[in-house]
Amino acid sequence: MNQTETALAERSIFAREIAREAGLKALAFFADRAALTIDTKRNAQDAVTMADRQVELLLRERIRARFPGDGLLGEEFGLEEGRSDFTWVMDPIDGTSPFIFGMDSWCVSIAVIERDRPVIGTIYAPVADEMFVADRGGGASLNGAPLRLGGEATVQNGIVGVGASHRIAPGVVGRFVERLLELEGIFIRNGSGALMLAYVAAGRLAAYWEPHMNAWDCLAGLLIVEEAGGWIHDPREWPSLEAGGLVLAGAAGTRGDMLMLAGLVDQPPAGQPCSPS
Structure with a gap:
């Protein structure tokens, strides 16, 4: 060593x-x-x-x-x-x-x-x-x-954790939830973004989204999701560590839909699960 x-x-x-x-x-x-x-x-x-x-x-x-x-x-x-x-x-x-x-x-x-x-x-x-x-x-x-996360969980068959705060306009959260429900998904918010990220890593939640989190709320959870075999939106894309930013994380099968729901892509990347027709 x-x-x-x-x-x-x-x-x-x-x-x-x-x-x-x-x-x-x-x-x-x-x-x-x-x-x-x-x-x-x-x-x-x-x-x-x-x-x-x-x-x-x-x-x-x-x-x-x-x-x-x-x-x-x-x-x-x-x-x-x-x-x-x-x-x-x-x-x-x-x-x-x-x-x-x-x-x-x-x-x-x-x-x-x-x-x-x-x-x-x-x-x-x-x-x-x-x-x-x-x-x-x-x-x-x-x-x-x-x-170790498998590939079975999707937005449609799992539960998506949603975070919100008064730093973000209510409509941003409302639109995300509306689109999620239109994709036949369901959501939960338990008041702790860190714990919901841990639940993603444990397979209890399929994915997690919050439009803005501070570093202390999410960096530990994001690494735990990554190391469990999930995917994350890299926090190094934030303006700075102190500023915080968008948090997205999930099991592999949620990536396409979560990127769409978050407004990062117009349609799922090639080879990624997509919403039901």
């Missing part, structure tokens, strides 16, 4: 350790939600809690102590430039609204990027005790069991 491989292996193991630690800390807050202080950001639907802040501070503290030269980018405290080629991108609680209202669709999401490319992805869902992980070139797994 060369120096780079060793560096990646150390960070991969550590990402799983701190994801679990952070998840258990968040779970303690979840069990005592009545005591949480809840603030808002852009509007009443864009909430942040003491739990979000405390869990991200824990992650930052652990990473700084172990890898002091690495950069840090998180939802609550922004970007801290590093000196190494590695940056940790984290969402302490993805799915804050479900978290606040006592639903279990929330998770801790941690990615490590090397220069501009995600190389480690870890998503931990504490309520279900599910750990989704991936290393670039090393495959993906759920609680240690390999994840």
